[in-house]
Amino acid sequence: MALLVVNRVYNNNTVLVNVGKRDQAIVQGKGVGFQKRHGDKILPAQVERIFYLNTDEAKQRFGTLLKDVPIDITMTSFAIIEMAKQAFHYPVLDYIYVTLTDHISQTYKHIMSGKYQKSTVPDISDKYPIEYEIADKAVDMINHDLNVHFPKDAAQPIALHFINAHGIENLGEEEKIDTENFGENVNKIVKSVFSEHGITRNITNQNYFDRLMIHLQYLVARIQTDEQDKQELNQNIESDFQKLYPKSYKIASEICDEIQTRLEIKLNDNELVYFVIHIQRLIQEK
Template sequence: MALLVVNRVYNNNTVLVDVDNSDQAIVQGKGVGFQKRHGDDISPTRVERIFYLNTKEAKHRFGTLLKDVPIDITMTSFSIIEMAKQTYHYPVMDYIYVTLTDHIAQTYKHIMAGKYQKSTAPDIRDKYPTEYEIADKAVEMINHDLNVRFPKDAAQAIALHFINAHGSENSEEKEKVEQADFGDNVNKIVKSVFKEWRIL
């Protein structure tokens, strides 16, 4: 059983831990960080989610996001991406961790301020059913984890993020995707929508 030692407590439910003195990870669980301090042990049985930060890039990406985005939104976004990878075996480029997290954070702000506007993005659900299914599930996760009410149409822009980031870091695979005529057309649509709505 892995040894989890508190490195930093973000809140009662989210903690940065050192794993077996070799890796770092973000763990989540109800009350997992309550009255915990640096150096304390955490029982693995209390952990509901774990995200390993075992590369310099992962640590940098996470640290960058935390400067501007609340930890709960960041972790919800990461959970959505992991759900897409594990449940749907959906490959994505790494930059989606930043773009999707920023998008969810901005949408959250607009909803809380009463300034949310329904997306006018083109509905291409028929052509991309998997991405839209992921996005529908993402909205459910956001509403559950953040105790907010994202409307169903918020899934539209989330689906576009997954469509745009589909692929792996393998350049040959990315090149094949980019060479597809239909893929090129969709990329143009996605980019125009992102520009119009300032979705990064």
């Protein structure tokens, strides 16, 4: 391991270090930051976990999360993702670092304030056994690292995060869809339509992109439990959005049409409106 030099101490157990001349990393270990100051060296033997921030996007993502999420929760979330990659060889799309961390943070707040409610996410472990095994281990890691008690059912929405962030390529026009892998296929369709319109996740739009990914997770849950939004929106909203945001409306319509055609399901009109809202923010259509 290269020389580790303290850049910033977050707490006694978590430190941002410079690795060599160019790279940075977050290291964790019992007492690794105790009485350390900028420029001090850390012995590799003290390090229990290390997360490299070797790209500008990784540094940006980590900095964004720390504005809203405590460092211990952020690092536990990152450790869970690394566990999935290494122990299960499970590929993930980068946005899971944001969506999973946000989810764990919100659940932690609800538990600590006594407002936690049992997850309404459907149990689809028979179709996704690996993701559910990852999620079970994730709950154990959370409880151990954060000294909290996430109940067993907290694993289900965590599994859904991994299902929907599974590393997949864009869907080609002629590629057939396996309707059993519903969550992955919704992501494939959205990313395929985005690709046609040149929409990609970047530093400028990453927050809105990640919010859309969260919306997709709950859309999948609503469809699989046949609990789509039953509330009727004002009939003028859709036509107004079509006039105000024609490009966003066009992209949203293509996504909804593809989902309905390829997955042989029916979306209600509200889902189209929700997609328009997310896409308008994503592409910043004025």
